[in-house]
Amino acid sequence: xxxxxFDTETTGFDPxxxxxxxxxGLVEMVDRSLTGNHYHVYVNPERDVPEGAVKIxxxxxxxxxxxxxxxxxxxxxxEYIGDDSVLVAHNADFDMRFINWELEHAGRPIxxxxxxxxxxxxxxxxYPGAANSLDALCKRFSINNAHRTLHGALLDAExxxxxxxxxxxxxxxxxxxxxxxxxxxxVEKKKREHRRFPASAEDLVAHTEFLKKLKDPIWNQ
Numbered sequence: 001x002x003x004x005x006f007d008t009e010t011t012g013f014d015p016x017x018x019x020x021x022x023x024x025g026l027v028e029m030v031d032r033s034l035t036g037n038h039y040h041v042y043v044n045p046e047r048d049v050p051e052g053a054v055k056i057x058x059x060x061x062x063x064x065x066x067x068x069x070x071x072x073x074x075x076x077x078x079e080y081i082g083d084d085s086v087l088v089a090h091n092a093d094f095d096m097r098f099i100n101w102e103l104e105h106a107g108r109p110i111x112x113x114x115x116x117x118x119x120x121x122x123x124x125x126x127y128p129g130a131a132n133s134l135d136a137l138c139k140r141f142s143i144n145n146a147h148r149t150l151h152g153a154l155l156d157a158e159x160x161x162x163x164x165x166x167x168x169x170x171x172x173x174x175x176x177x178x179x180x181x182x183x184x185x186x187v188e189k190k191k192r193e194h195r196r197f198p199a200s201a202e203d204l205v206a207h208t209e210f211l212k213k214l215k216d217p218i219w220n221q
Contacts, residue, residue, distance in 0.1 A: 002085040003029045005164055007156040008095045009057040011049050015101035020045035021070060022059055024077065025154030027161050034161055039080045040154040042067045057151040070102045090134050090160055092118035119160060122167050134160060141166040
């Protein structure tokens with residue numbers, strides 16, 4: 001199964017109010033293992049980036065001015081995600097809303113909601129009432145995110161991939177063959193060893209006296 005753990009950065013909170021997508025980051029996971037493959041792009045929002053947003057992700061109007069607009073990166077993005085990969089995001093509704101607005105604005109079909117998995121929803125189900133932000137989950141799972149001084153789509157996607165694995169139960173222990181052989185050897189040794197509990201002289205006397213009280217005891221047959 002191919003899953004793409006992703007994150008976006010935007011100029012604000014609502015595309016219907018004029019906010020736009022400015023960064024997309026995705027990391028690829030196949031059968032719950034990271035492949036090292038990723039997709040990352042900055043997008044010119046064709047508008048200014050508010051100072052409040054810059055404080056969150058550090059992406060300024062000037063930095064984005066020479067980047068491609070979404071319609072120019074759209075085909076590459078759609079080719080990368082394909083038709084059947086699962087898209088995993090933290091608070092997926094937010095990212096999905098911006099991506100689908102951009103696709104619809106460009107005259108393309110939107111991505112169906114059934115393709116998205118929301119790690120925030122998973123975390124709220126597993127840890128109701130607890131803090132479930134990405135930073136809070138990193139702390140819960142002892143994932144190092146000290147390098148996350150600002151939000152960044154690719155960096156956050158990479159961190160989220162680790163969080164997602166933990167939410168699903170964590171990675172299986174490494175299949176070290178030497179450890180397996182040692183474990184098997186211990187098991188085989190235990191199978192071969194027969195524990196012996198010899199009766200003491202007192203036990204034998206007590207057992208003989210007990211048999212005398214029985215009529216045709218099976219032990220005498």
